[in-house]
Amino acid sequence: MQSGPQPADFADVRATNLAVVLRHVRTHAPCSRADIAAATGLNKATVSSLVADLIERRLLRETGLAEHRIGRPATMLVLDGQPYAAIGMEVAADHLTAVAVDLAGEQLLSWRRAFTGTETAAGKAVSTIAALAARAASRVAAQGRQVLGVTVGVPGLVDADGAVRLAAGLGWRDVELRADLVRALRDPKYDVAVDNDANLSALAEHRYGAYAGTANLVYLTGELGIGAGVVVDGRLLRGGRGFSGEVGHLQLDPTGPPCPCGRVGCLEALAGVRAIIRRVLPDAEADGPVTDFAPEIEEVVRRARRADAATLAALTAVGRHLGHGVSILANLVNPDVVVLGGNFVPLAPWLLPAAESELATRAVAPDAGGCKLVASALGPSAAATGGAARALAAVDAGHLPPLPA
Numbered sequence: 001m002q003s004g005p006q007p008a009d010f011a012d013v014r015a016t017n018l019a020v021v022l023r024h025v026r027t028h029a030p031c032s033r034a035d036i037a038a039a040t041g042l043n044k045a046t047v048s049s050l051v052a053d054l055i056e057r058r059l060l061r062e063t064g065l066a067e068h069r070i071g072r073p074a075t076m077l078v079l080d081g082q083p084y085a086a087i088g089m090e091v092a093a094d095h096l097t098a099v100a101v102d103l104a105g106e107q108l109l110s111w112r113r114a115f116t117g118t119e120t121a122a123g124k125a126v127s128t129i130a131a132l133a134a135r136a137a138s139r140v141a142a143q144g145r146q147v148l149g150v151t152v153g154v155p156g157l158v159d160a161d162g163a164v165r166l167a168a169g170l171g172w173r174d175v176e177l178r179a180d181l182v183r184a185l186r187d188p189k190y191d192v193a194v195d196n197d198a199n200l201s202a203l204a205e206h207r208y209g210a211y212a213g214t215a216n217l218v219y220l221t222g223e224l225g226i227g228a229g230v231v232v233d234g235r236l237l238r239g240g241r242g243f244s245g246e247v248g249h250l251q252l253d254p255t256g257p258p259c260p261c262g263r264v265g266c267l268e269a270l271a272g273v274r275a276i277i278r279r280v281l282p283d284a285e286a287d288g289p290v291t292d293f294a295p296e297i298e299e300v301v302r303r304a305r306r307a308d309a310a311t312l313a314a315l316t317a318v319g320r321h322l323g324h325g326v327s328i329l330a331n332l333v334n335p336d337v338v339v340l341g342g343n344f345v346p347l348a349p350w351l352l353p354a355a356e357s358e359l360a361t362r363a364v365a366p367d368a369g370g371c372k373l374v375a376s377a378l379g380p381s382a383a384a385t386g387g388a389a390r391a392l393a394a395v396d397a398g399h400l401p402p403l404p405a
């Protein structure tokens with residue numbers, strides 16, 4: 001039997017306490033050390049030591065004195081965080097994005113470039129992704145900020161080692177993306193991670209979105225595929241091997257159209273971006289498969305605005321399929337909100353009414369269990385923003401960056 005806490009426990013306790021102090025200052029700044037001690041129940045000596053660590057790492061700074069209600073003036077603390085930034089990237093079938101966000105939540109850069117993921121061999125894609133990551137990292141470093149991490153979102157099954165087991169939309173199978181990126185970036189000092197794009201988007205919504213902090217939240221990607229990032233009780237649901245959330249391949253109609261996954265009638269085959277374009281613009285693929293969806297989606301929006309009857313009927317049908325898919329999620333995890341992202345956002349005014357009514361009909365709980373269905377307001381780079389949020393959340397959790405040399 002061991003008696004008393006072991007060193008690992010001390011480290012855990014300290015990380016937890018650092019996180020408590022950071023969270024208190026985030027919500028109550030400016031505040032004094034005494035305020036923190038009073039509000040958190042930590043003793044004053046502990047708070048002083050924790051605050052010293054956080055000031056040394058420039059996560060907090062002092063802002064001069066403020067009169068206390070009782071007693072002598074106290075030095076007030078606010079979040080700093082500007083010296084640190086994290087980079088998030090998203091690999092989509094038709095584009096790459098990179099964003100950098102500092103710990104105070106300010107977006108430092110947002111880049112988007114065309115990228116035909118579907119036609120690019122995985123090896124060449126890795127060097128393109130690494131080159132963009134390196135450019136973003138040196139831009140951030142040139143601003144005098146320390147890069148905490150680069151996290152790349154991929155539309156597919158990503159295991160715990162950051163390997164992409166399957167990304168059907170990109171035609172990738174067993175790509176050791178994290179390891180390849182670390183090599184291409186020459187073992188950088190910052191953390192390199194790869195995660196599923198829907199998971200990262202859900203993290204972005206949970207940290208920065210209109211429903212930030214909602215304990216039970218689902219994000220549905222509307223890129224080439226449809227994936228779900230599922231936050232339950234404030235935590236991302238990953239499952240045994242990290243492969244949860246593949247709602248795009250829920251079979252909604254056994255007699256439905258073929259899906260790239262080899263099955264038929266999947267949600268993705270009925271309501272994915274290709275299905276929408278095929279329904280509204282049947283000629284769009286006359287010259288081969290569409291690789292850049294933005295202009296086609298713009299055309300769909302134009303026709304919907306003109307109240308073109310065939311377009312409205314098609315979007316209503318797609319909205320119904322979406323609502324059907326969402327009702328399965330609602331029955332399974334009872335989310336407070338389901339956020340539609342990607343190409344669903346510009347189409348939301350026409351998709352949502354049918355989706356909401358289908359959800360209400362198919363969910364077993366009254367009022368769909370309180371599930372709201374909304375369009376994301378984070379813009380097209382939600383997954384990349386979530387990639388940045390992932391590294392920033394580690395600091396929030398008390399895992400402090402190393403001291404600058």
Ligand SMILES: [Zn+2]
Nearest residue numbers: 249259261266
């Ligand atoms: Zn499928």
